[in-house]
Amino acid sequence: MGGGGLLQNRIKKMAAGVSRFLMARDGSTPILMYHSVHPEHPLAVRPEAFREQIAYLVENYKVVPLREYLEAKRNNSLTPGMAAVTFDDGYRDNYRFAYPILEEFSCPATIFLVTAFIECDNYLSFGKKVSLYPDLEPLSWSEIKEMHPLVEVGAHTHSHIQISGVKGQVLERELTANIRIIEENLGYKPKILAYPWGQPFDFTRSGCTLVQEYFQGAVTTVHNSDNRSPGISPYHLRRVGIGPADDIELFAAKAAGDFDLIGLIKGIQARWGKRGDRNTSYHL
């Protein structure tokens, strides 16, 4: 990490301190969000950092499968300290670099699959077309099967579409193809969706209620470490994005909720059109 990165982390830690001072809290229930865990890719979390994060998480939180987390949310029984780990898109490095660590710590996780990415012939051009992390290979079905049941699969639309940007029929096709292909290959239907891009303007539109017909819940990329409030719908679960610059101190602060205020401010900025780089904007 260069000097700029260190300085930026120092500013982040100061801001987290201010936020901690301002926000009274009784614990958190974070859903961690990852994309790539890779030793070289510039947007990825490094495997050694990931290992430190998972070790910290299982030591300090009760990490449950997202399915169980959602059940608790739906029964109003999410308890402080409950946490879940998620990955978006379905990159092969999740199997190569993250899975051995998840296994080592018996840490359950969910990977949200873009089925057209898993099935495509040319991942380089597909990834570019739908703006996934560049140059990363997809998982194979056999790798996904090998990771089960510690790692479960969720839906992420067939071709990574912006849900608010397509008409009802296209959306229905995207959701049903995603569900069908997962079921054909794995023998079970995904019950939870991650909205591609995941900011409110990406999934809010009349007609988006279709999601509720096919899924029991959905996760966003809106930053927050807690989903206990009855005002938060099971279809709008917030997550804590972890990026390549997060050291263990920042990771712990994010999981505990010290960045929730900053996330709120960023969310308001996003609503006013300052959307930034789509691949990194949700990493605070």
Ligand SMILES: [Zn+2]
């Ligand atoms: Zn995605």
